[in-house]
Amino acid sequence: MKSKKVLILSLLLVIALASIVVAVNFEVPQEYQQNQMFFRPFPLDQNVLLGDLFEMRRGIIFMWVSEQSGPTNRYFIFINSCLNIPIKLTSPHNSAIAQTDVIVCNIWGAMYFRVPIMS
Secondary structure (H helix, E strand, O other): OHHHHHHHHHHHHHHHHHHHHHHHOOOOOHHHHHOHHHOEEOOOOOEEEEOOOEEEEEOOOEEEEEEOOOOEEEEEOOOOEEEEEEEEEEOOOOOOEEEEEEEEEEEOOEEEEEOOOOO
16 A cells, blocks of 8 residues: 555656646747757767867767867756857867857757857
């Protein structure tokens, strides 16, 4: 009898948490809405080279950003939210390095990215 109560309470808790997440993340982020034409699709298991130093890879749940001479960082992006990931880009003309953010959005499970500085 106790196990049934625990199971029912756990199920109600999961349903309540799912409802809260859906209610909070129901709207598409404004960043994506305003600049939708500049975002590129980010398919599953695709590698995206970001200049000479950084590479992004998308998995089912997480996204990895690896630096050529540094650690690999793992990111989780909630449904209908965007995340700014800081990276450094090297100029092809000289060795200048620019700091910028790659914007990655999860729109209803589909991922999109945008790099503000283009060469």
